[in-house]
Amino acid sequence: MNAPVTSARTEIKQTTCYMCACRCGINVHVREGKVAYIEGNPDHPLNKGVICAKGASGIMKQYSPARLTRPLRRKQGAERGANEFEAISWEEAFAILEERLKKIRATDPKRFALFTGRDQMQALTGLFAKQFGTPNYAAHGGFCSVNMAAGLIYTIGGSFWEFGGPDLERAKLFVMIGTAEDHHSNPLKIAISRFKRQGGKFISINPVRTGYSAIADEWVPIKPGTDGALLLALIHELVKQGLYDRDFLVKYSNAAQLVNMDMNSTEYGMFVRAEVPVEEGCFDPQNKLWWDRHVDKAVVTHSDGVDPRLMGEFKLPDGTPVKPAFQLLTERVKNYTPEWAEDITGIPADTIRRLAHEMGVTARDQKIELPVAWTDIWGKDHETVTGNPVAFHAMRGLAAHSNGFHSIRALGILMSILGTIDRPGGFRHKAPFPRPIPPCAKTPRGPEAVQPGKPLDGMALGWPADPDDLFVDKENNPVRIDKGFSWEYPLSVHGLMHNVITNAWRGDPYKLDTLLIFMANMAWNSTMNTVEVRKMLNDKDDNGEFRIPFIAVCDAFQSEMVSYADLVLPDTTYLERYDVMSMLDRPISEYDGPVDSVRIPVVPPTGECKPFQEVLIELGSRLKLPAFAKPDGTRKFKDYPDFIINYEIEPGSGIGFLAGWRGKGGEKFMKGEPNPNQWEMYAKNNCVFHYELPKSFQYMRNWNKGYLEWAQRHRLTRYAEPILIHIYSDILQQFRLAAQGKTQGKQPPKHLRHRIETYFDPLPFYYEPLESQLTDKQKYPLNAVTQRPMAMYHSWDSQNAWLRQIHSHNFLYVNPLTARAQGIEDGDWMWVESMWGKVRCMCRYSEATEPGTVWTWNAIGKQSGAWNLEPGANESHKGFLLNHVISEELPPTADGEYLSNSDPVTGQAGWYDVRVRIYRAAEGEPQESYPQFNELKPVPGQLPRKRSWLAYVGGKIVGN
């Protein structure tokens, strides 16, 4: 037997992965100061020791030739995009920013904008922007999956991924819609495999069968953008058969609440309210009415012993006609038959009916009773918790459409009528969710909140509860550069990062001075309309001045966006810095309770790299922003770790970025005084804090007295009130009433009234995506979408020597029937063209693709020389970016108005709405992807490009 390998020189350090947004625990083996090996941490609650290809390849990200190592300034006279920089010192970089930002803050803070990518530090970046006083802040959510957040949070008070998910431990049927890989990648893989081993049935609904769908028991191909039609038809069939959980709907949703049906009333479509004194300080007064089945009259909801009607129409004593919300839902879905949906979705009506029956019968007949006693918020004790074991998971496939908000509302309602919300085997919340519908955070309501020299009076992002919460001036003009929270996109709760550059370039609603972009590749894969947006970034006005006067970019890697910067700030990698996965942001909570975690550096920063957190704290101190500077102007925090320990959302509140080991000696959690040894305690505990709630607080949390009071005491929520599911959304109805001129408060401008009235429907409905409505579908008959491969996270890994061996270029996947109809053979060069642009790429036949859809892996194609890849690399010559055929705006209206290519409710970017046609590339055309761009040369401070041969032996890079 071999002698054990001696590992005396190897140190094993715990931190948290960042090769995707999962945030698994990792053990990093460090030998002689170099990262030698990364493995999953077996003691971490999220991944329990497993690791994926991305996670294990973090080494090659650490030593990537794409890394930036010095602050850079664009060379005098160089064009933006030319990638010509000179190295400067950090002191110079800070001085440039300080001078600029001081001037902006003293005059008009909104002329500074900070937008960030998938950075996992939105609590800090948001705090910085608010303290600076600008409303122009958001992260990438608007172009990612805001429909998923807004659609479900406005319906069930929680959503998927960080906020909640399928309980596959107990589910019997699992339905996954519009998800490829990612979005809770490793934990979901672990859960799906266990679920399958326990004999559950896994159905995948997706235009393409990739990723998790490979192990689905049934694949249901669907046409992109038609999920809403399918979901409404499923609701139709479940209601028709009586396969809904009546008891659940009555007690835990607003389904039985009576809606005012008097068309002449200003309260039309709103819930009728009883004359009971409204309690102070609550968000959803429990003063609505039910129609008592037994005594046949209206009573206050949740009255003892009352069994209300869910259907029918009634008259109140004062003559007001009323209907239960559920009645309105049944009327809504009446014509959404499976046959109707078959034509739209391409799914046979019989299949839709069967799916509905499998869901409904499994939910009804395979009930779970857990011996967990709990008390509901109305004071009634329950001996058990019931579960209807049908679980769902959905992500960007539903969300990235301009009809996504209503599709996702329909999903929330489907999950609710099956009685699966926060119950075993169904959907389970994760702390800090559930939150009130909508959550309490609000933006300011007008431009007066933006004042020179002052923090923003409100949050840059919030959750409008009614039209008065919109962030517009007296003439209804947007206050934000992205027009978020305006009448164009009222519930744009994550902002619209995809329109920032175009709006700033056009000067609509106004011009910016300085745009600071952190870790988002807005000149490549993170923007729509790439070719034009790149021109805008470099465009000058008649005076020869840049239309966007100053662009600063912070990134660890030399992306295409970096080449457009005036100032480049080199960030560290995740292995070189402190980080928090905070309860104030998007933590990694589990179903059984809150979890947050940290990163602790395992190697020192490379070159002059500085974590963006330190940059913000330094800038905040120099600008003397109140959160970062003492009243005498000196800095409050030594550095980021010090800030994390000592910052409290309000002085003395005991609430900070980290929930674990608070209090002077680390004896408290969630809330408690700062603990000087907090980092050490995380370090000793696998970098993670996990509080397991008592069993009785783990379910039914929307209505669980114990949990809600616990959450209130620990300041997760302001209120301890029931969070009733919004089957019917009176919030949306208020916007519709405003559009109809029936309200006293803010009303939409004339040209948007019809839009608001149409899309702010209190019940979900199906409409064709906006871009499809405006496209000649004879000419562009196909849908085009992207998916993320298992081995890569967006564009992050097209620089990774190990992962590039799996994907170095992408194909357009086409069903052979569709391709042959155009004379395209497998492997041929071909064109994919939309009304916006065209791309030349290579075809790959795929039987796993719905024939009306073509698709590719997202963000493998690169500009030549980007990421410091060899100029002839496959990524730039065979790989391609589909973004070139996708627009950030809809065609201008007859009045010359530009609207974002987004969901009209939330501003979610409609990535997957694009329609295309395909044709074979002509003989003699270059066998190269199109469009091609200028070759980016290395910048000062970059590591040399990798040699032709590269290996990694015993923790050392060797090659020639």
Add this chain to the structure above:
Amino acid sequence: MKTEFPNTETLHFPKSCLHCEDPPCVPVCPTGASYKRPEDGIVLVDYDKCIGCKYCSWACPYGVREIDEHQKVMKKCTLCVDRIYDATLPEERRKPACVLACPTNARLFGDVHDPDSEVSVAIRENGGYALMPEWGTKPANHYLPRRKQRIKIHTDELVRADNPLKKERAQPKPDIKEPSLDDVTSW
């Protein structure tokens, strides 16, 4: 298996050395670099003896051997032989890295000669199969077939006495004045 839309199966089929009981890559090796360890059956390459002639990669029907173009030696899966006997690791971590990493636990590790091991039970009870048995290589590594779960809903399962629709709608009742058999039948 060729599948056509919409009856498409997407299959991820990882392939690595199967550590055959009778490995064809071993006898073809002119220097004895390619060998099978008698104590545990792991097939390995002794890099000090390998001359990079590639005979073994031609002999392997599974295509799992790759020449290292730089070091000019043949490389292959070692079943993490350095890991699985590493007494400095906790016992549950003494497994090949791929087994530990796999999020879906699709890979099992154990002794196929022990009839009671987890892997032997899985092969026996779940229809485990060897790749290309006709080559007579007797691979130690086996594959498990796909499992499909179906739900059968009988039409009468849709009918239930406690259908909640009953609470909403009074059963349809004809008007009392409508004609009935009772009115006209006199016997």
